[in-house]
Amino acid sequence: MELFVMIRFHIFVFTGYEICYSLCEVSAENGVIKQKRLPDHIDNLPERLPVNARFYLKNNHLTETLVPDNLSNELLREARINFLQLDALEICAQLTLRDFSIFKSIKTTEYIDHIFKLKSLYGIPQLERFLKLPNQEMYWTITEILRESNLIQRSKVIKHFIKIA
Structure with a gap:
């Protein structure tokens, strides 16, 4: 996962140090948005991503939510798959x-x-x-x-x- 974070830094040209960021999973379950930090040693990210979730890079020094309210409805809608x-x-x-x-x-x-x-x-x-x-x-x-x-x-x-x- 550390490699994933470093690649994202290179592609999106983040300002700041890679160590200040972590990979988080945001999911929608039963109308509730849940956010959790993933461990640094995790691998096989595509296999671990549920249909009702997304991965985000989060600045560890900020306490803001990763998904604003207007995007949370979109995430909930995407979670309903036929x-x-x-x-x-x-x-x-x-x-x-x-x-x-x-x-x-x-x-x-x-x-x-x-x-x-x-x-x-x-x-x-x-x-x-x-x-x-x-x-x-x-x-x-x-x-x-x-x-x-x-x-x-x-x-x-x-x-x-x-x-x-």
Whole structure:
């Protein structure tokens, strides 16, 4: 994260020292704007950013809020996302990346333990996690379809899932 702050300083030509600034996350939850400072050692920032949040650089010596009232309404509005607004190709890519990261974490001994029904000290935690994925994705699909009460909207959700598949 320190590298992120230094790059932002270089790009936006901030005045002041990098040490005087920190990375903060501003989120909108249940109509309330929350602001929290992120630790210096955090990595994978894109993966850690929820849909209802933004990152800001904050001067540590100032006590001002990062999001003024007029922007807080925009942040709350952006937090409300409909499934149909999400890009099908991006959903497919993210599901594939998530599934593959679980798949590659499976140890070869887990396969052997599972096939021969061996009881090891380690067990088969990653394999069990991977085996649960189809059911999780199926229940997610069903939930998204049934969430829509309007038949036309349901058909649009089904069409969106077909694009994802």
